[in-house]
Amino acid sequence: MRGTNQSRVSEFLLLGLSRQPRQQQLLFLLFLTMYLATVLGNLLILLAVGTDSRLRTPMYFFLCHLSFVDICFSSTTVPKVLASHILKSQAISFSGCLTQLFFLCVFPTMDNFLLAAMAYDRFVAICHPLHYTTKMTHQLCALLVGGSWVVATLNSLLHTLLMARLSFCADNVIPHFFCEVTPLLKLSCSDTHLNQFMILYVAGLIMMAPFVCVLVSYVFIACAVLRVSTARGRWKAFSTCGSHLAVVCLFYGTIISLYFSPSSAHSTGQDMAAAVMYTVVTPMLNPFIYSLRNRDLKDALRKVLTMKFVSAQ
Incomplete structure (x- = not known):
């Protein structure tokens, strides 16, 4: 137990990505550009x-x-980073930090479940094309998405409530640009064994189960593609899931580098770079990956942009 006789923390200080003014200005422009590209895309x-x-x-x-x-x-995460730069304030309230933590658990978990659902969709489309419409019904799709939201929300609520019960004493500096679980646990002057147990087993299971589903789906997809007699047929079959596979590699690659690499290989700069990739770059790249490799989607985007341009005339 650390510092139990000290005053309770009411806010935290997010150190951000850099302490250098010039670097902060450059990072502000970079984050603003990436955020606008993410939202627009x-x-x-x-x-x-x-x-x-x-x-x-x-x-x-x-x-x-x-x-x-x-x-x-x-x-x-990004609006808070931008606001901190404009207001010259690194403070975030205790409740604000817990709120950010809650949503930082919900949305990555949803990404994880949706990538698994999309992998199953590609598996059915390639391995069972004649039964696609009977297997991938509207009811099943709604159930997959609705169930994912329920599980993601309950999981996030569990970890947020466990974090809320902890005490935080004198030390309130988070060496990050958002309220991440690991730095918060290190700052706590309470017993964090239950939090760590739940993160390891509950969150670990929720993250690993969809990942295994994605791997199994792509093993069957690869086997089905290899059974196609012509090279053109194999390419056509595999190209239908190329975009999804690229997004899967990007998402899980950053997750593994951030949370599952050996602690001895970690440095503050590497963790920060992985966090930026995970929370900022990946959401920005996803729409570009899907639109660049999908003719139907490119045609639909062209129609939307044409309609906007004509209506602006």
């Missing part, structure tokens, strides 16, 4: 799917939810 995906009847399929249904989650995920 994902909103265009939502508009394109919503206005094009050809895209009313399970894959684009999941993609719409992924775009919405990515907007929310980026909005959980």
Whole structure:
């Protein structure tokens, strides 16, 4: 137990990415640009799917939810970073920190579940194409998304309530640009064994189960693609899930580098870079990855942009 006779912390100080004024200005512009690109890119995906009847399929249904989650995920951290730079204040209230922590648990978990649902969708489309419409029904898609929201919310509520019961004494400096679980546990002057246990087993299980689902789906997909007789047929079959596979590699690559690499290999700079990739860069790149490799989506985006341009005339 540390410092139990000291006053209770009512706010935390987020040190951010840099202490150098010039670097802070550059990072402010970079974060602002990436945030605007994230919001605009994902909103265009939502508009394109919503206005094009050809895209009313399970894959684009999941993609719409992924775009919405990515907007929310980026909005959980970046606006606070921008506001701290403008207001010259690094403080975040205790309740504000817990609120940020809650949403930082919800949205990555939703990303995880949605990527697993999209992997299952690609598995059915490639391995069981004749039964696709009977397997991927509207009811199943709604159940997958609705169940994901329920599990993600309950998981986040569990970790937030466990964090709220802890005491934080004199030390209130978080060497990060958002309220991350690990630095908060290090600052606590309470017993954190229960928090660590729940993170290891409950959160670990919730994150690993969809990842295993993605791996199994792609093993079956790879086997099905290899059974195609022609190289052109194999390429056509695999190209239908190329965008999703790229997003999966980007998402899980940053997760593994941030949370599952050996602690001896970690440094503050590496952890910060991985966190930026995880919370800012990945949500920004997702819409570009999907639109660049998908002809139907590019056509729908072109129609949306053309309609906006004509209406502005």
